[in-house]
Amino acid sequence: MTHAKPLPHDAARLHVTGAARYIDDIPTPRGTLHLAFGLSAIASGRILAIDLSMVRAAEGVVAVLQAEDLPSACDCSPSAHDEPLLSDGTLHYIGQPIFLVVARSHLAARKAAQLADIAYDKTSPILTIADALAANSRFEDGPRIWERGDPFPAISDARHQLDGSIDIGGQEHFYLEGQAALVFPQENADMVVHSSTQHPTEIQHKVAHALHLPMHAVRVETRRMGGGFGGKESQGNALAIACAVAAQATGQPCKMRYDRDDDFMITGKRHDFRISYQVGFDDQGQIAGLSFRQYARCGWAQDLSLPVCDRAMLHADNAYYLPTIRIESHRLRTNTQSATAFRGFGGPQGMVGIEAVMDQIAAYLGLDPLDVRRKNYYNAPSKKGRRRTPYGQIVRDFALHEMTDRLMDTSHYMERRNAIYQWNAKNPVLKRGLALTPVKFGISFTLTHLNQAGALVHVYQDGSISLNHGGTEMGQGLFQKVAQIAASRFGVGIDLVRITATDTSKVPNTSATAASSGSDLNGMAVAAACDTIRSRIAAHLAGKYGGTPRGVIFADGRVIAADANLSFAEAAQSAYEARVSLSSTGFYKTPKLKWDRLRGAGRPFFYYAYGAACSEVVIDTLTGEYRILRADLLHDAGASLNPALDIGQVEGGFVQGAGWLTMEELVWDNKGRLQTHAPATYKIPATGDTPPVFNVDLWDAPNPEATIYRSKAVGEPPFMLGISVWSALQQAVAATGTGQVHLNAPATPERVLAAVERVRDGN
C-alpha cells in the first residue's frame, strides 16, 4: 500500500530546483502595487495629530489610507472583532498599524511609511503580568477555574508540601517566509486572494466582511507556506484585508509582504506564562493534591488566547494522574503584540508547569526525577483506576509505561545517570545533566465544531486523479500524506495523483490547518471521496463483466472485475463512456467529542499522542554556557502514514521546542518596545546547536481509535519533547550545590549562571 511508504515530500523536486512558488514568486501583472504599514511608536495612548504629507509626497506613493478611508473597520480578529486593520485613534502596542501606504514598489512603500509625523498622547502601558493584575486588565470577566475535588486539604494532609513558580518565555515563529498576500481584483467586484495562510476560509471570511461582500465573491488560494507553526493561523488576515482594500480602491493588483522587522513588531508570538503551584505528596513523590495558577500575557487583542489558555489548562496534567486538582487561568490583556497560536497552542506551557513540579519534588526528596514521574503516571490500560484526567476524559491507551521502558533501554538511562553522577563528582567546572521526560498531547480542536473537513476528488478519463482538500501545506508533508492515501484507495501509483492548491472555491467552510489535525481530518475526507468514486466504478464494472461490486479489486494499478483485468485508466475510460460520474466530494467529522469549556468537563480529544525524550547536557559553571550532548527520542505516530515525514516532524519539533526553552528570548523594554525584532538579536537554533548524538524512533503501534489507517497526528506533540533539555539543564545546575534549583525559561546562559550561583550559595 502506498500510504505507509517513506516517500519524499510531494514538491521536493520543485523545492530543490528553486521552482516551488511562494506568494512573492508569483508573477505579477504590470501595475501591481505594493503595500506597507506605518506603525505606532507608543504602546498605549492615542493619536493627537497626524501629518502624512511627507508620506504622500514620497517617490512612488500612489495612495495613503487611514482608518477613515476604509470601507469598514476591516476587522482582522479571528474571534472578538477587536482588531481594526488601522488604528481608530487609540493605540494598544508598539507596532500597531496606523496607516497603509500603497506604492509602486515594495521598497518605495516601506521608505514612505517611515516619513509620518505623528503627535501622541501617551498613557502608562500595561506590560507585565503584575501590571495587568494590578489594573485587572484581562479577557473574560475573571479567571477561568477548573477543579476536581478540593486539593487544599489533600495538600495540607500530605506528608510533604512544596510551592513555587516558574516564568516561561514566549517564542517568535520565525517562519522563513514572512507573512505575505497578493490580491487580484476581478470583474463584478470579486477578489482573488493568494495568501500565505493556514486558514484560507478565514481569509475569505475576513476579506468579504471588510469589503461588505458575500463570501462567494472572494476566492482564496494557498499553494504552500514557507513555514507556519501557528503564526499563519490568524496573523495573515491583516495583509490580505489590506491588499483587498487597496485593490478595491485602485483597481490594481496589490501585494504585501512584511519586512522581517515589521513581521516581528506587528505579529503575535507564543504566549509567555507564569505558572505558580502548591503541591502535596508522599515519600515516593506521588501527588495527592495540586493547585496551579497560570498567568498568560495575551497582548492587546483577544485573537486565539481563550482556546490557547484552555489548552494550557488541559495539559496541566501532562502524563500524570492528579487525584485532586485546581487550575486557575488568568488571560491578561497587555500593551504588546497580540499573542497567538504557536505549535502546541498553550499545551507546552501547561506541560512545563507540571514538569517543573516533578523536578522540584524529586530534588526535595532526593529521588531520581524519572522515578517521581513514573510514580505519578496514569495507569496502563491493563490496570484499574488512575486513568481519569482532571477534565473527566479517560486515558484509555496510555502507552508511556512501555515507551519509557524502551527509551530507558535504548538510551542507557540508568548507566548514564550513574556515570554522570561520578563524572560530576570529579569535575568542578563542567557539570552534566540527564533527563527523561514524557509527553501526552490531546488531539482535536477544543472548539468542537472545527473538527470537520471536506475534499474534492476528480478522476479523469485517462486515469489521472486530481485531489483537493481543505488542509494547507506548510512543509509538514500533509499533501504528500493525503496523496498517498488517495493512491492507496484507488490502488494506483503516487504519480497518477496530483494535489492542487488549497482553494476556497473547491472545498468550502474549512478549518485552519492546525491542532495537528491536518492529516486526520483531510485524510479521512479524501478517503471518503475516493471511496465514493471507487464504488461507482466497481458497480459499473460488476454490471459490465459480472460479479459483485464488492468483488472488484483495485490494486497495483489494475482493476479486476470477474474475468476482466483492466488498467486503472481503462476502468476510468469505461466508466466515463457508461456515463458514470467520476467526481465526488468527501466529508468527515471527528466522532465521540463532547466538551464544555466553561466547566472544563467532557471529552475534548478524540485520542492522545505520546512521546518521550531523554536529553543530556553539559554546562560551564563559570559562564553558564552549555551544549546539548545527546538526545534520544521515541514518538508515537500511530501506524505512520509516512515514517520519513513523521521523523522529520519529530526532529524538527524537538529542536524548535528546545530552542524555545533555551536560546530564543523575547525582550521588551520598559516602554513596551520589542528589542529582539530581527535575527540579529533573536536567535533560533542553527546547525551547530543540535545534539551531536541524536537518535529518533517511532513507536509504531496502531491508533486504537479509527483514524485514517490508524495513524496519529504528529505536528505539535514532538515540540514538547524539547522540555527534556530544560529539565536536563536543571539537573546539571543541581549538581553544583545544595540550594534549590530555580531555572526560568528560556534557560539562557545568563539564567543558567544565575541559577548555578544560587544553588552554590545554598539559597
Next chain:
Amino acid sequence: MSKKQHYAITVNGKEEEFLAEPRELLIYTLRERLNITGPHIGCETSHCGACTVTIDGKSVKACTMFVAQANGKDITTIEGIGGPDNLHPLQNAFKEHHGLQCGYCTPGMIIRATKLLEEIPNPTEEEIRFGMSGNICRCTGYQNIVKSIQAAAAEMNAAKEAAE
C-alpha cells in the same frame, strides 16, 4: 536617488546587461529584474541564508550586496546547477533524504552546500555543521540536511573515482 548606471553580470552562464541604481540590492536584481526567484528573501540582514548564491566561487548572501559590487561578476543560483529533469547530486540528495520541509531555505542551503563540497569534498559531520552554520532552517532540525549533504558527498566522490 542616485543616477542609474550600466551593469553587466553573468547569471547561470547567461550575460545580463541593464541599467540600475548602484545601491539596488542584488537579491532584488535577481528576483525582480531577472525573474530568478529561487534565491528567497528571508530576513534581508544576511542572517538566514535563504538568499545565498555563489559569486566568483564564493558563497554570498545576495540580500546584503549592492548590484554595483556584483558588476562584472559570475553568479550561480540554484537554477544554475540543475533543473527538475537533471538534478545535481545535492538536489537529488535533499529530495531523497528529506532534507527539506517547507522548502523556503532549501535553495540557499543547496547552493551553499555546493561550495562546501568544493572546499571539503569529504567533510565530517562537524565540518558540515560548521560550514552550513550561516544558513538557518526552522522546520527540519537540520538532521536530514546533514544527511543529504553526506549522501551527496559520497555520490559525488564515487562518481569522481569512477571517472579517474
